[in-house]
Amino acid sequence: MNERSIINTLLDNRCIFCNSKDLLSQLPFICNDCIQIFEQKVREHLCQICGHPLNNGQCPSCTHLPEINFDSFHYIQIYNDFFKKVAYMWKKEQQHLINHLFVYLLINKHWLDKNRIITIVPDTKFQSFKKGRCSLGYTLKLLQKQGYHIKQQIYKRKWSILHHQKLKKQKNRIDEIEKIYYLPKENINKYSGKITLIDDVYTSGATANYGAKLLKLAGFQDVEVITFFRAIYDYSDKK
Ligand SMILES: [Zn+2]
Ligand SMILES: [Zn+2]
Incomplete structure (x- = not known):
């Protein structure tokens, strides 16, 4: 011992x-x-762009995005029942230790780079206050303690009542996301170089993809997206 x-x-x-x-x-x-x-290791045959398991060699997911704005994408695991329980513990039961676990996994995967800025899909101030140590903002703080170069709120989230993402159809959802996030005028072309955008779950990809678009407008040439989980595309959402 x-x-x-x-x-x-x-x-x-x-x-x-x-x-x-x-x-x-x-x-x-x-x-x-x-x-x-x-x-x-995720063992299935995966789409090179969005990491979704292929269906007869075809990706059922990223073809629904209007254009792909990110340059690369990684995730830790497919969002199965076990990991849904993990996300529930983190978000609903406020088990903040899970944040330390994510940071450990991200660093061990060697996806992060100390010469590359790291940011997150932004919350409103109220949301990040409410979530406390169970938020992506806290993930970023933990990464900063490990010596990573972080930057928050390059693009921002508006106050919005449109929170019922899961109930919305694909097309509406993309439109809504474009209303929720915006790049402040003063940040247009303010930056350059490479950036990593972290989110918790990649579902349709609309949130991360639009975030990547705004980060490109902010001047970054290379946007890498990393999420903790990759949800399997919901076919019922397609119509
Ligand atoms: Zn794909
Ligand atoms: Zn155990």
Whole structure:
């Protein structure tokens, strides 16, 4: 037993997902089995653009975007029932340790670059206040502590009552997203170089794709999108 595991035993620390005491030394709230669920490789044949599993060699998802504005895209896992539970713990049960787990995974994947600005899909001030340590804003803060170059609110989110994204049809949803986010005039062509845009889930891609468009208008030449999860395209949404 190393020192850390003695401390964990004394404090009765357990894995937040399965209650095991066999904890990872770098993340003493997740066990050696559960971390593997997050780290396993996605084995399906995936679309090169949007990472969706291919259907007979075709991508059922990104063909619905009007144009692709991001240059590359990565995600940690496909959004299955287990990871939906994880997202629920994070957002609804305010389990902020999950944010530390995401940061650990992002860094371990070597997708981030200390010479590249990192930003997030913005919340309104009220939303980020309400979400506290369970927000992407806090993810960004944790990355900053690790020495990454971060920047918030390059483009912004308006106050909006249009929150029922899931109920809306694809076309309306794209229109709505274009009403929710905007680039302030003073940020047009203010920047240059490469940027990474982080979001929690990539569903239709409309949010990240429009974010990428605004970041290009802000002057960035290369926008990489990273999300924690990739939702499987909902065919019922297509009509
Ligand atoms: Zn566990
Ligand atoms: Zn695709």
